[in-house]
Amino acid sequence: MSAARRATGRRAGPDPLGGSFGVPADRGAVISRRAFIGNSAGLVVAFHIPFAEAATTPAATPEINAWVVVKPDDTVVIRIARSEMGQGSLTGLAQLVAEELDCNWAKVTTEYPTPGQNLARKRVWGSFSTGGSRGIRESNEYVRKGGAIARTMLVQAAADAWKVPAAECSAAASVITHTPSGRKTSYGKVALAAAQLTPPTDVALKDPKDWKIAGKPLARLDTRDKLTGAQVYGSDLKLPGLLNAAIKDCPVFGGKLKSFDASVALARRGVKKVVRVGDSAVAVVADTWWHAKTALDAMPVEWDEGPNAQVSSASIAEVLKAGLDAPQAVVGNSNGDARAALAMAARKLEAVYSYPYQNHATMETMNATAKFTVAKSGTPDRCEVWTPTQNGEAALAATAEAAGLPPSQCEVYKLLLGGGFGRRGAVHDWVTQAVLIARQMPGMPVKLIWSREEDMTHGRYHPVTQCKLSAGFDAQGNLDALHMRISGQSILAGVAPQNIKDGKDPVVFQGLNAPGPEASIGYTVPHLLIDHAMRNPHVPPGFWRGVNLNHNTIYLECFIDEMAHATQQDPLAFRRKLMGKSPKHLAVLNAAAERAGWGTPAPAGVYRGLAQTMGFGSYVAACAEVSVSAEGKLKIHRIVAATDSGHAVNPQQIEAQVEGSFVYGLSAALYGECTVKDGRMVQTNFDTYPVLHMDEMPKVETIVMPSGGFWGGVGEPTIAVAAPAVLNAIFAATGQRIREMPLRHHSLKKA
Amino acid sequence: MTTLNVNGKRRSVDAEPETPLLWVLREQLGLTGTKYGCGIAQCGACTVHLDGVPTRSCVRPLSTIGPNEKIVTIEGLSPHGTHPIQKAWAALDVPQCGYCQAGMIMAASALLKAKPHPSDSDIDDAMTNICRCGTYNRVRAAIKLAAQGGDMKGVAIHIQHIEGERA
Secondary structure, X not given: OOOOEEOOOOOOOOOOOOOOOOOOOOOOOEEEEEEEEOOEEEEEEEEEOHHHHHHHOOOOOOEEEOOEEEOOOOOEEEEOOOXXXXXXXXXXXXXXXXXXXXXXXXXXXXXXXXXXXXXXOOOOOOOOOOOOOOOOOOOHXXXXXXXXXXXXXXXXXXXXXXXXXXXXXXXXXXXXXXXXXXXXXXXXXXXXXXXXXXXXXXXOOOXXXXXXXXXXXXXXXXXXXXXXOOOOEHHHOOOOOOEEEEEEEOOOOOOEEEEEOHHHHHOOOOEEEEEEEOOOEEEEEEOOHHHHHHHHHHOOEEEEOHHHOOOOHXXXXXXXXXXXXXXXXXXXXXXXXXXXXXXXXXXXXXXXXXXXXXOOOOOOOOEEEEEEEEOOOOOEEEEEEEEEOOOHHHHHHHHHHHHXXXXXXXXXXXXXXXXXXXXXXXXXHHHHHHHHHHOOOOOOOEEEEOOHHHHHHOOOEEOOEEEEEEEEEOOOOOEEEEEEEEEEOOHHHHHOHHHOEOOEOHHHHOOOEOOXXXXXXXXXXXXXXXEEEEOOOOOOEOOOOOOHHHHHHHHHHHHXXXXXXXXXXXXXXXXXXXXXXXXXXXXXXXXXXXXXXXXXXXXXXXXXEEEXXXXXXXXXXXXXXXXXXXXXXXXXXXXXXXXXXXXXXXXXXXHHHHHHHHHHHHHHHHOOOEOEEOOEEOOOOOOOOOOOOHHHOOEEEEEEOOOOOOOOOOOOHHHHHHHHHHHHHHHHHHOOOOOEOOHHHOOOOOO | OEEEEEOOEEEEEOOOOOOEHHHHHHHHOOOOOOOOOOOOOOOOOOEEEEOOEEEEHHHOEHHHOOOOOEEEOHHHOOHHHOOHHHHHHHHOOOOOOOOOHHHHHHHXXXXXXXXXXXXXXXXXXXXXXXXXXXXXXXXXHHXXXXXXXXXXXXXXXXXXXXXXXXX
16 A cells, blocks of 8 residues: 555555554655645645655655556555545546546556655645535636646656657556557556656647546446445544544533533443543543443533623524624625615615524544654643545644644545535534543543534534525516615624635625625626624534525525516516526526526425525526325425536536535425524534435436536535525415425415 | 343443433443434434334433334344345445434344335335435435335336345
8 A cells, every 4th residue: 555545445455544644743745834724824834745755765655656557456546635525526636537537437446645645745735624525516627637648648658668759658547558569458567667767848738628537437446345344434433552532522612611520430340531622622432432422421521601691592592693784794695775775766675584503513523533643752642633624734734733743744644535515625623622532541542432412513514694685676576776785694704704804804795795706696687785793693604505695696696586576577587587697507597497497387285486596516496296185284296407617627526515515405405403591502413403304305307517618516516405496486386475494384284 | 220121132331310212222231223312302313123113212211111112223234235125225225424323124024024015105204214415305205116126117216236245
């Protein structure tokens, strides 16, 4: 096995957790440089160069370049920097490299380089951040170039051996052919020679219309071990001498740990130690997690609940409500003079919407294993962390900071995520905790696993917002002015406050931006004003799959529906009138509406609703079909969804992401709510935080319609249209307009 | 010491009688394919077969399981992942993150044994497992595919399988 660890368990082989990862601290050349990782700017780091060493060792597997390793048996190992968490980009990125490499897909495997190796090699793999549906769209160009450069070098090596011009040679499926003579060789045979060549600086990339591997609905590379129990997730990690930890952090955000009676826990079987973790948490370390968890539950703990102990959902809602009419607000998008036009409008329409806190609720709770070692001299020496993370580099920064060591003495090994959805990317609070525990147990690996209750009450929550929408119409019922005032929480203010400039969090306006390549509004209104009154409660916010596009699309798309009905216009026709300058938005809307049969009769008792938006670089639309029984029971029968992501790297995985997006978006719309009482979260598990089940899942028809010329993401945008399409269909069915999420608080029973 | 019959083998475990079967499997026997999701029998990630009956192992105390009750986990469902449900799952690329899938597969394989040709409502009743990635429609399609013996006729999901030496 090369220095980088396998990312997938596709190949049979020795236990990948047998202690073979990591680069021994005592070998390899050392370089020093100044690097920026995550939010730990300006750390001086020194790293070993494991791959460089491996590549120059004759017996080693030849690395053609950072992205491609070719073994003598023609196995191609493609290195993947971004994390796989179910979204399928591990396979998609491998397809892009393999396409340009012209290799045999049947012999492709993948592996993750570590964050430490990335820094050692001047971030040759670029960003490890896996969020914002950016995995493919942000890195496609340089990974394709990586494949193309490797192909060029392999072909050159063959040409050199044959003493012919490389231009007379071609490559396909890992076989190189000298066309004039018909001689053939394989990538594996020339790989060692190719690895010694100087890489070309400029390579041409294929036109996507010529793709043979990319763009095809290939099966994922990482399925098999997920069917047999062999796949190792973070919480499954086994290491020699491994101890287990359970933790309780102060239930009130901002509170502190006051006291605990360790003797109660220490008297129980298997318990090794009770440790304070930072200033707000306590952990029990034991032989097994079950022993640690039950001892922690039995142990008396007192909290200093701090200044937020009186905060409730109602008090938060009051603060946000005041923001709806506050004079101070930051403008995100405007044209014309919306305030003046509204004042003079022949007719006005106004509505207030709201969206609650929600937990990511990944199926696998937060977890990390940390090992902190001390040298014989007694000085701290090294800290290693094994964890499921959406951003290995940020996890390394958190590790170094918590360990009090330079990153050169730390390493992070990424393990498969049991769900990410944004929880495991921007903030690595659980890694910090694991390291702080391990520092108190030097030499021993300790695995920290959060209980579901800990996970539910210490999330990084979907932010709360309210929105007041005001529309002005002319005498003919044409929309003349629209003001959207968003009041509520900024994610950046909680996660990366240094990115707030002049009081503005630009991410707040996802889906509402002026025309452009990212998250732009699809409607042209003569007088438009979209502004934000930032109100930040004490609950920590986070990037929650779909992020601000989720509520913004509910607000705008439901209000568009309200405007259409208020002016007696068909919701599709009303939208089309406003979308003349947004052809890509319109194309997906038309596609979804037409496939669903908009304008033709639906089955008896079934009603339709529409929604469209643009975000994460892609254009999406949905048409939902629902019925509501006399008793008020909702059934979502079918959703037709259209996606234009520019290019489509793996259409069957795009379909999977679209279906999954409806589950995530409908879970949120129907049930998703975390309420605050006495400063803490009320919901602690899936019994009080229900999600969509299989019997509620609609049929989904996905139209993948890449129009070319741009790269959009697919993991998130469709979530945003799930709720408004269904809510608009519910209005069509019942005449009831739901403006406050989630739906479960509203009776749909006919009055 | 308690004796259990796990995946056809007699195993001795040293755990308190109130320990949930889930943690006995994971921490005493190293069978980590069975997952912890909620601990209160809500999500189904911990589903195993107990004498063929799909059982949420996170709330099943060790003391309630007799030495002859047959426990089957995902690791023991079939040699090399060849159960018809596993083959259907592979054919349709059902898993996304995969964390809930062992529980899904155990629930689905028990369903097929009880009802070889389940209706949609049979599937709804049996498959109450939670999946946050949202694989529900492919789970349903894969159960139907397995029920029709793996015949891809009528399956609307188009996936290109290129198997090679890595498979």
